[in-house]
Structure formats: structure tokens, C-alpha cells
Amino acid sequence: MFKRNKQLSIITALSLAIYILLLLFGSFKTEYPLTDFTKTDIYQYLGTESEKLKLPPFSPEAISMDAKANNSIGRYVEKNQFNKDQLALLQQEVPLYSIEINADKQVYQINPVTGQLTMASGIQMPVSGQNGIDNFVKSYFGEEYVSQTKEVSDNGIFEDWDQKYVFTAPTSRNDITKVIEIYTINDAIVKFQHFGEANEFPLTEESIWAMITETFSALLLGVLLLIVTVQLIKRLRKKQIETFFWPFLWSALVGFSSFFLASAKEGSITGLGVLGSAVMAYLTFATLLIRWKKSTESKDTNILEWKNSIFQGFLFMLIGFSLTELFLFVAGIFGAWKSPVLNYDLLINVNPWILPIVPLFIGLSAAIWEEAVFRRYMIPFFDRFSVVASVILTSFFWGIQHLSYDVYPWYLRIIEFMIIGSFFYFIYKKFGFKTAIFCHYFYNSLFTSLFLFRLDLKVGFVALILSISPLLVLLLKTKSQEARMKERC
Numbered sequence: 001m002f003k004r005n006k007q008l009s010i011i012t013a014l015s016l017a018i019y020i021l022l023l024l025f026g027s028f029k030t031e032y033p034l035t036d037f038t039k040t041d042i043y044q045y046l047g048t049e050s051e052k053l054k055l056p057p058f059s060p061e062a063i064s065m066d067a068k069a070n071n072s073i074g075r076y077v078e079k080n081q082f083n084k085d086q087l088a089l090l091q092q093e094v095p096l097y098s099i100e101i102n103a104d105k106q107v108y109q110i111n112p113v114t115g116q117l118t119m120a121s122g123i124q125m126p127v128s129g130q131n132g133i134d135n136f137v138k139s140y141f142g143e144e145y146v147s148q149t150k151e152v153s154d155n156g157i158f159e160d161w162d163q164k165y166v167f168t169a170p171t172s173r174n175d176i177t178k179v180i181e182i183y184t185i186n187d188a189i190v191k192f193q194h195f196g197e198a199n200e201f202p203l204t205e206e207s208i209w210a211m212i213t214e215t216f217s218a219l220l221l222g223v224l225l226l227i228v229t230v231q232l233i234k235r236l237r238k239k240q241i242e243t244f245f246w247p248f249l250w251s252a253l254v255g256f257s258s259f260f261l262a263s264a265k266e267g268s269i270t271g272l273g274v275l276g277s278a279v280m281a282y283l284t285f286a287t288l289l290i291r292w293k294k295s296t297e298s299k300d301t302n303i304l305e306w307k308n309s310i311f312q313g314f315l316f317m318l319i320g321f322s323l324t325e326l327f328l329f330v331a332g333i334f335g336a337w338k339s340p341v342l343n344y345d346l347l348i349n350v351n352p353w354i355l356p357i358v359p360l361f362i363g364l365s366a367a368i369w370e371e372a373v374f375r376r377y378m379i380p381f382f383d384r385f386s387v388v389a390s391v392i393l394t395s396f397f398w399g400i401q402h403l404s405y406d407v408y409p410w411y412l413r414i415i416e417f418m419i420i421g422s423f424f425y426f427i428y429k430k431f432g433f434k435t436a437i438f439c440h441y442f443y444n445s446l447f448t449s450l451f452l453f454r455l456d457l458k459v460g461f462v463a464l465i466l467s468i469s470p471l472l473v474l475l476l477k478t479k480s481q482e483a484r485m486k487e488r489c
Helices: 006-025 039-053 071-079 084-091 129-140 208-237 245-266 271-291 299-333 344-349 355-383 387-402 412-431 433-455 457-467 469-488
Strands: 063-069 097-103 106-110 117-126 146-152 163-170 176-184 188-198
Touching (some): 039 117, 039 344, 129 163, 129 176, 129 188, 208 271, 433 457, 433 469
Antiparallel strands (some): 097 106
């Protein structure tokens, strides 16, 4: 296998060396303390604080949780290379990150260290003018806060408040300030937010462009569903579908993996989780039915092709790791930031006994459906116009589906996926669909497995073995085949 891929193996070895050098001598990356609380703890915090402030009751069945880092504090501690002790001290004054809870029409954020609400929106808390707001701030957040500014809304399309009040308080660090923002409509607080802000790095929230891009992403998915369905119906009528088994198998894997992840994270089967899994499975099935060509190769040739694709996918994954790390290193020089709590939602939402299996299903669900839609289906369509257009559009459409990641600036992920998307375009065109899938699979599953090593060595090791199981099966099969060949000789 190494002989057949000698040139690729050499490039992989060089890429791996670059990756190790970047990890050892590259830019500093802060690692926040891992969570030591559970979903039950967050429910209790939210229940206690809601009762204290007389906020609307919530139903746990309607709740989703995610970890949200403060990008102002995050960029600050990375620049100043905070160690664990410094982070622990800072965390006592300002929230490094909060747990965001979506409950029906309300959105809350909880500081997991103090159990205090750091944000609440979609609420109605009656107050009597400035005095009522002052009393709320001092009674809930502390006496040290001083009123700074009062702003009247200009009734912009994205503003759902009449007046905004800002309060500040000092911290033990002269260049970090604690901030509270209160938003009101008709003498009622509709949103409040508490955060820390570094003077050098103002806190940035989701921009109008980010909202527009997210809306475009949702519209793209809707249009894609329509186009794919119409095209599939036409092909079925003309009897142009060449095979059924493999598209069904791939899409079944996507549906099961996505459904498993949704139920594992949410703790129960929800309508939204079922809908998301169904959409991913359907798009995978439909696009593969449209593009799949029945193989005329022999069984032995097909098996050899599968083995080669797994091996090549693993090598390309290592190259992809170094490419991503290089991109983040260069972006970091220009002040880019990636959330240190990117996978913390797994620790909060998923049962510890299930965690080792999660990387396997993350790899399967994302790799198959994204490669089927954004490479197998889209590339032949856009290639008719030009290669440049095909690379740019397929990479961009793929990238905007990942805007939920917490990064600064908000478009960092799009740039990253434009680069990685070009890399996957090359893999698909040069080495084929199966190699692209396995590269994507190994990348996602191993990235998640490596994160789990921080939680527990045993959990990380089991997750790693499950993630590389296709490669292990390949090596075992290859050895057994070699043994049979020797016997025949």
C-alpha cells in the first residue's frame, strides 16, 4: 500500500513534520478548564435564577445547550499567554465562557462557575425607570457597578429595544472591565447581558453580515432540496437511476449517525433532531442516486479500490491537519481567534459512557453527507462553467454551513473552509469520491477523539481506536490477503 502511494506518503511525512513543529513552536493557544458540571446542574442554576428574578418558567424538553466563549477575554488571554492559575483567578471575576440555553422564546446564558445568569433575552421584567434599573443591577450583580451611558434606539431592523443602559465596574486587572447592558421597552427589561471586556479587544457580537450569510445558508439548503428533488423525479421517470444499494447504504449511515448524535446531545428524541437527520439523509440519498454510476469492475478490483481509498484518506487527513494548523497560525498573527470551548457542548450534553462512540458518528455523518452534496453533486454541475468557479462556489457553499462555530472574526470559518474546500476539491477530482469521504471522516473523528484525551485518557484511547477502525480493518485484511497469496505460491 505504501509502494502504491509512495509520493503521497512522502508529502504526508513532510506535512506531519510541519504540523508537529507548529504545535511545538507555533502560536500560543489557551486551554480553558474542562467542565465539572452536568446538564442537571445547569437546569438547577437556571431554575434558581429564574425564580429569583421571576422570569418565565421553562420546560427542559424544549432546551438546547451550548458553550459560548467571550471573544474579548479570549483574545486577551491568548495574547498575554495566561497559565491555568491566571485563568482560574480571572474566572472568579468575569465569565471566560457561558452556557447558552435556548428555551422556547427565551435565550439564557449561565456562568458555570457562579451559577449566575450572564444573559437573558425574550423576557419581560417590569422596572420603574432609571431607579428601578439601578436597583436591579446592584441587587443582582453587585454594588460596585456604576451607570455610564444611556442610549435611545434608532429603530433599526435588528433592534428590538427602546433604550439601552450600560453599567461598568473595575476588576483586579486595569485593562479589563466588567460590563452590564440593560435593554428596555416601555419600562420593562427585555434583555440584560453581563460580560468582561478587555480595553484592547472590544467584544464583538454577531454582525449584520453574519446574519445575512446565515439566512443565505438556510435559503441555499431550501433551494438545494427543491432542485435535487425535481432532478431526481425527472431521472426516475426517465429510468436513469443506475443503482440503489450504495446510495441507500450511505444515506442510512448518515441518518442513523445524525439521529444518534442529536438524541445523545439533547438527551431525548425531538422533532428538530428528527427533521435535521431526515434532511441530511434525504439529500445524501437523492444526490447519490443522481450521480452514482454502476461499477463494471470485478469484485477483487473494487475491494482493492476501497482499501486504497481508506489508506489515501488517512494520509490526506494528516496533510489536512497540517494545512488547518498552518492556516490558524497565520490567521493568529493577524489577530484571529478560535473558541477554546468548541467541543464543550459534548461534555455537557452527552452521557460519559457514550462519549467514546461520538467521534465515530461525527465522522460518518458529516463526511458522507457533505461530500455527497458539496463534492459529488455540486462539482460536476459547476465544472461546466469553469474549474475556478467550481472550486470557489462549492467551497463557499460548504463553508457557510459551518457558521455556528464560535470564532473571531465571524467570517474566519468561511476563509478556512474556502482553503480546505479547495484541498477537498483536489482530492475528489484526483483520487475520487471514496478517498474524499475517508479523508473527511478521519479528519472529523480524530479531531474529536484528540479532544477527548483531555477529559480522560481511557475515553480518548477508546474513541481513537473506534475512529481508526476502518484503517485497522484494512491492515488486517491486507495481511491476511498477503498470507493467502504466499500459501498459493
